[in-house]
Amino acid sequence: MEARKNPEYLRSIAAAVLEFRAALVEFLDLHVRNEGSGGWGGIARGIAPAVFPRDGTDPDEIERRRTKVSRLSGLAGAAVPLTNIAIRVQGVGVIDPIAAWQTITQPKPVLEAPDILGACDQALGRLDGLILEAEAELPPAVGAAAMHSLVWGAAARLWRDGHFREAVAGAAESVVxxxxxxxxxxxxxxxxxxxEIFSNKEPESGKPRLRWPGDPTHQDVITMNAGLRFLAPGIQMTIRNNAAHSTSELDEQAALERLAALSLLARWVDECDLHEAPNSSTT
Known part of the structure; x- marks a missing residue:
């Protein structure tokens, strides 16, 4: 999927920009700005660094914070081409404000701290807009996460960790x-x-049955009830038992197909009516 159309990717980039901005603010807390008046203000702007370490600040702490900002700038920099926040500097050209953040500590800085912070804020706003656009264009949900909530709820954690066989087994147990x-x-x-529950026998005390809704004499209802009678035990024996007792791993596609069968069974069970014997103890 194209990056600009992937909401989760865009959110991860926005989070990276936020982290970078916060780390930069922490770094700037140990500095004073060369703003042209008082303190370091006597040093010409544009020639001297845009920020200077505060008197008495621990150099090791400055370096620790500098390293953190540099590290976070790596992922956050992906926001620049996505949001077009590059800054044109006269006589220099187009500057990436995130990649060039360290120039504020160097002679002849091409940017100042407010330029970088402002670019981050602009990037976050544009990313919010891109996320809204991407979500509006998303196709209907498909795949594992669109399964029956009970099935995916039981499988999700194991699935995300790559334990596909265990995810299928867990989903099957949840349906049972x-x-x-x-x-x-x-x-x-x-x-x-x-x-038992899909048996064509009448319900007995303590032995309710599940029946497809509708006129029990209608051919479609008869067909569904007959099909569920074979399908449900079949899924149990071929999917649950195999996933629970096998030691070989399933690949993602094979596991997805098994989850789909479990999801369909769970949805059909949801649609069935519960038939109980009169005065049944299950009521």
Whole structure:
């Protein structure tokens, strides 16, 4: 995805600019500005450095803060081409205010501290605008994060760490737990549970069933109920059991396809009606 159209990337650059700006302010706290009056003001601006260390300041602390600003300028500099905050300096040309920040401490500085701080503020404002534009142009959410909330909620942390098989296993367990909670059936192993709740038998006391909504004599409803009767245990045996008991890792695509199956099953379970026997103890 193009950088200017990726909201998460733009947010990371904005955060980097904020960190750089804050570190620069900390660095400037140990300095006085050559502003043309009092103190260092007798030294010609444009020839002498734009800032001087305060009297009595620990040189090691100045160097520590300088190093921090330099390090943070690396990522923050990505904001310059994105936001067009380069500064044109007469007789010098176009200057990157973040990359050139150290010139304020050198003779004949091409920039002054307010130039750099102002450029950071401008970059942050423009990044906010780019983020809004990028979010407005985003296509509908697809992929793992768009799965059923229960499935992705159980898988997300492991998925982001690259543990795809464990993420699938965790998601499968969460779907089973959801069904156990809804039916109050904690007395069965998972595969048997799926077979019981989608059984074509009438509900019994303590044995509710899940049924696709609609007229039970309608062919579409009959088909869905029959399909779920085989699909749910099949997903349990082929996806959950394999993910839970295998020691081999899944690649991302294979894991994504398994999460999609679990997500679809979870959505269909959500849509089903719970049928209970009269005076059932599960009510």
């Amino acid at each position: 737990a959801m069904v156990k909670t809804r039916t109050k059936r904690n007395d069965l192993a998972a595969t048997a549970l799926w077979q």
